Amino acid sequence: MSSYKEQVDKSKLPTHVAIIMDGNGRWAKERGYNRIFGHQNGVTAVRQVTEAAAEIGIKYLTLYAFSTENWERPQSEVDALMELLIETIEKETSTLNKNNVRLLAIGDLKRLPVKLEEKLLRCIDSTSSNTGLSLVLALSYSARWEILNAVKNMAKEIESTHITADSITEENFSNYLTTKTIPDPDLLIRTSGELRISNFLLWQLAYSELYFTKTHWPEFSKECFYEALCNFQQRERRFGK
Ligand code: FPP
Numbered sequence: 001m002s003s004y005k006e007q008v009d010k011s012k013l014p015t016h017v018a019i020i021m022d023g024n025g026r027w028a029k030e031r032g033y034n035r036i037f038g039h040q041n042g043v044t045a046v047r048q049v050t051e052a053a054a055e056i057g058i059k060y061l062t063l064y065a066f067s068t069e070n071w072e073r074p075q076s077e078v079d080a081l082m083e084l085l086i087e088t089i090e091k092e093t094s095t096l097n098k099n100n101v102r103l104l105a106i107g108d109l110k111r112l113p114v115k116l117e118e119k120l121l122r123c124i125d126s127t128s129s130n131t132g133l134s135l136v137l138a139l140s141y142s143a144r145w146e147i148l149n150a151v152k153n154m155a156k157e158i159e160s161t162h163i164t165a166d167s168i169t170e171e172n173f174s175n176y177l178t179t180k181t182i183p184d185p186d187l188l189i190r191t192s193g194e195l196r197i198s199n200f201l202l203w204q205l206a207y208s209e210l211y212f213t214k215t216h217w218p219e220f221s222k223e224c225f226y227e228a229l230c231n232f233q234q235r236e237r238r239f240g241k
Contacts, residue, residue, distance in 0.1 A: 004226035008056060012233050014186035016060035017053065020200055023192025023216030036080045041218035043088050052222035054099050054133040060182055061135050064200050068108065068142035086116050093123045100132035106178040107141030136182060143202035150176035179204055187232045191217045207239045
């Protein structure tokens with residue numbers, strides 16, 4: 001049996017794959033460790049999947065790294081996740097550059113600790129001219145926050161622009177979303193068995209194919225990613241037509 005990587009049709013790749021990385025806590029608990037250990041091993045999976053996406057030629061990979069709702073977790077877990085993000089971004093910037101990967105971020109970045117925001121902006125700036133994979137981190141992100149934020153900004157600008165209520169279209173509304181320069185996902189992957197969207201990219205996922213796997217995120221390997229691509233390629237997409 002050939003590997004899933006060999007079975008992927010490179011002429012029919014999704015342009016944008018988005019992932020809800022779920023199950024770090026359960027993975028750790030099942031092994032008798034604390035949740036932080038699960039997140040640390042989650043970083044290994046992030047590295048693997050980013051490499052897999054870049055190797056096969058995916059243009060956009062969006063990872064749901066921290067949701068607006070995640071701020072409600074115990075302070076010690078929030079602090080550990082922030083520290084892990086700071087460390088990882090710092091450590092991986094040179095690898096991103098070596099592999100021609102551009103980093104982008106979506107979400108309410110002003111809520112992040114100053115140190116993380118600084119590291120993030122520095123990495124985004126340092127990788128901005130890379131032309132391979134765009135790796136999009138969703139941080140302090142939720143779709144309802146994003147949509148409300150877009151409506152507020154559109155309302156504020158309505159007096160100074162030519163937009164009227166009747167001239168609002170999908171296109172000009174999309175320009176107020178944090179994803180305005182990013183195409184909609186073709187494929188959404190969620191790990192760890194939960195069958196939900198959980199406030200992620202609600203506008204952008206309108207026509208995306210959904211793929212759910214029971215595998216916990218720390219165990220989601222390159223082959224798991226390629227398996228999801230093969231599954232996507234067997235589907236017929238009609239965009240409601
Ligand atoms: C979900 O597992 C995972 C998260 C909320 C955090 C994801 C973060 C990482 C993988 C680490 C850092 C990421 C990057 C991009 C460097 P969970 O805690 O909800 O697991 P559970 O549902 O089993 O409790």
